[in-house]
Amino acid sequence: MKNTKVTIIGFALSLFLVTLFFSACKKENSSGSGSQKLSLYLTDDPALFDSVLIDIQKVEVKIDTSEEHQHNDHFGDIDNDNDDDHQDSDAFGQWIDLAMTPGVYTVSNLRNGIDMLLASGTITGKIRKVRITLGTNNTVYVGGVAHALTLSGSDNLVYVKIHGEDEQGEHESGDDNNEQHDSPIGVWLDFDLGRSITLIGGQYYLNPIVTPFCDAKSGKVEGKVRPEAAHAVVTIFNTTDTAMAIPEHDEDGEYKIRGLKAGTYSIHFKGFNGYSDTTINNIVVVINDDTHVPTVTLHN
Numbered sequence: 001m002k003n004t005k006v007t008i009i010g011f012a013l014s015l016f017l018v019t020l021f022f023s024a025c026k027k028e029n030s031s032g033s034g035s036q037k038l039s040l041y042l043t044d045d046p047a048l049f050d051s052v053l054i055d056i057q058k059v060e061v062k063i064d065t066s067e068e069h070q071h072n073d074h075f076g077d078i079d080n081d082n083d084d085d086h087q088d089s090d091a092f093g094q095w096i097d098l099a100m101t102p103g104v105y106t107v108s109n110l111r112n113g114i115d116m117l118l119a120s121g122t123i124t125g126k127i128r129k130v131r132i133t134l135g136t137n138n139t140v141y142v143g144g145v146a147h148a149l150t151l152s153g154s155d156n157l158v159y160v161k162i163h164g165e166d167e168q169g170e171h172e173s174g175d176d177n178n179e180q181h182d183s184p185i186g187v188w189l190d191f192d193l194g195r196s197i198t199l200i201g202g203q204y205y206l207n208p209i210v211t212p213f214c215d216a217k218s219g220k221v222e223g224k225v226r227p228e229a230a231h232a233v234v235t236i237f238n239t240t241d242t243a244m245a246i247p248e249h250d251e252d253g254e255y256k257i258r259g260l261k262a263g264t265y266s267i268h269f270k271g272f273n274g275y276s277d278t279t280i281n282n283i284v285v286v287i288n289d290d291t292h293v294p295t296v297t298l299h300n
Helices: 002-028
Strands: 036-045 051-064 093-097 103-106 116-123 126-134 139-142 145-151 157-161 185-192 197-200 203-206 210-213 219-226 233-237 242-245 254-260 263-270 278-285 290-292
Touching: 036 051, 051 116, 093 116, 093 126, 126 185, 126 210, 157 210, 185 254, 210 254, 219 263, 219 278, 233 254, 242 254, 278 290
Parallel strands: 036 185, 145 203, 219 290
Antiparallel strands: 036 116, 051 093, 051 103, 051 126, 051 139, 126 157, 139 145, 185 210, 197 203, 219 254, 233 242, 233 263, 263 278
């Protein structure tokens, strides 16, 4: 009787340990194991052009489904972009198409907190990269005159590496231990027109610089600069980061800058039409929060 009791207890203990093991594995592997809706949003870090039109023909994402390393957020850091040109897959993942409307987008309109849904789809696994295929119908308007934008180099592919800090879930809480793994994912792509367009020998060239960010895992700064006649340009900076905004051309002069890392910044307001510049310091940016800057008035 005693041996039977011991056997039953041993069996129950073994069953408990096996159940605990599989439960732990399920929890550990839950991230990326289910299908998730992915949305890519496009926004602009503006430049001093009348407008910029970018021809976007295709958007893909590289997905890592390997249980061995898909939970390693930096596994894809050593993945060379050139190795991905016109390839469907490699050891770092497989490329899948996202739903989008090919065409010419006025990217310069996506400023001061405005964004647009660029592409979407359903994925299973870890996002490693975004690949954007550009067409040749790219244009920049300067002083009311249209200029063709020639793609720099011989390729029309733009790559953007994605990390966990760039992804936002529907119920984003900032808690790395939350288990909202199957909620929709959002990633914002900041097209830096100022650094992407250069003028060489009378010809404008396009070398796209696109930076990803998560709206809920970054900070925002907003305010107003007056008067409208100053046509001010706003630049926020510290020792590691710089971003720019062109306020709305109206009497309020509202501006908004997104995708900032936490830290202390200075803001430079550059005036035109005879208006003087000014700089304010010690602007504290907090993650997932709006920093409101007092209204600035430039003088001539």
